[in-house]
Amino acid sequence: MPHIPLEEHLPGITGLLEYRQDTAAPIRVLTQILLRGDSTLTQGERELIATLVSYRNQCRFCTTAHTAAADLLLNEAETCEAVKQDFETAPVSEKMKALLAIAALVQQNGKNVTTEAVDRAKKEGATDMEIHDTVLIASLFCLYNKYVDGLASVTPTDPAFYTRLGERIVNHGYTRLPGGYDHLKK
Numbered sequence: 001m002p003h004i005p006l007e008e009h010l011p012g013i014t015g016l017l018e019y020r021q022d023t024a025a026p027i028r029v030l031t032q033i034l035l036r037g038d039s040t041l042t043q044g045e046r047e048l049i050a051t052l053v054s055y056r057n058q059c060r061f062c063t064t065a066h067t068a069a070a071d072l073l074l075n076e077a078e079t080c081e082a083v084k085q086d087f088e089t090a091p092v093s094e095k096m097k098a099l100l101a102i103a104a105l106v107q108q109n110g111k112n113v114t115t116e117a118v119d120r121a122k123k124e125g126a127t128d129m130e131i132h133d134t135v136l137i138a139s140l141f142c143l144y145n146k147y148v149d150g151l152a153s154v155t156p157t158d159p160a161f162y163t164r165l166g167e168r169i170v171n172h173g174y175t176r177l178p179g180g181y182d183h184l185k186k
Contacts, residue, residue, distance in 0.1 A: 003152045009185045011154035011161075012061040016147055018181060025144075031174040034137050039131055043170075044073035045096055048083050049137045052100055053107045055084045059145035061155040063073045066141075068166025095124040106138035 006015035017024035039051035046142035063084075070080045076080045082090035087100040098121035105112040113135065121131055147156075157161070 001152065004149075006153065007150075007181075008154075010181055011143060011156050012065065012165075013148055013153065014181060015040050015175070016151060016153055021176070024176070027140075028174050028176060031140060034133060034140065036168060036173040038131060039130075040127060041099075041133065042073070043097075044070055045092075047073055048092070048139045049100065049103045049134055051080055051140045051175060052087060052103055053141040054085055054145050056104060056107045057142060057145040057149075058185060059149050061148050061153065062141065062145050064162045064167065065165050068162045069169040069170070072170045079129075093124070095121065095126050095130075098124045099126055099130060100133050102131065105140040106135050107142060110139070112137075 002015070005018070006019055011017055017028065035050065035153060036043060039046065047066050051063060051070050052065040054066055067080050067084075071077045074080065077093055083092065083100065087104070088097055090097070090100075094099070098117070102113055102117050102121060105114070105117055121134075126134075147153075
């Protein structure tokens, strides 16, 4: 049960963002830029970063939501599961493994990111912008994970919910739906 009253038809982050639309607006814009804006990293790769951080933070809602989005963007489900279990052996590029290593370090503590980790990413072809965005995406998802779990937002258990949410993320991005979310009321 959430620690504050939230709309029952809006579990997870959506209910929290609707609760304070004024604070949600800049967070949504930042998320849209980082995960859907122009980048040399694919949208699927950026979703992998969000998924890994959420998984390591044990945020079930965010992990399941971003796994669904990543799976849709990658057109398969094996890569995301492999990244969560051990990104160093996952079927992703060496550059992506190095960026995921940076994301994992950020998830622990930003000060854990070392020159060696950054040098590894650069050696594998990561640009300064990709390194920057990896750190910022990882940091942003630490915020989201703590936001969802810190207010005990509702976490659905029905896999179909996350399939629909993944589709909404892929098709509409991270901006607020123009008409809001009343259509989700049952």
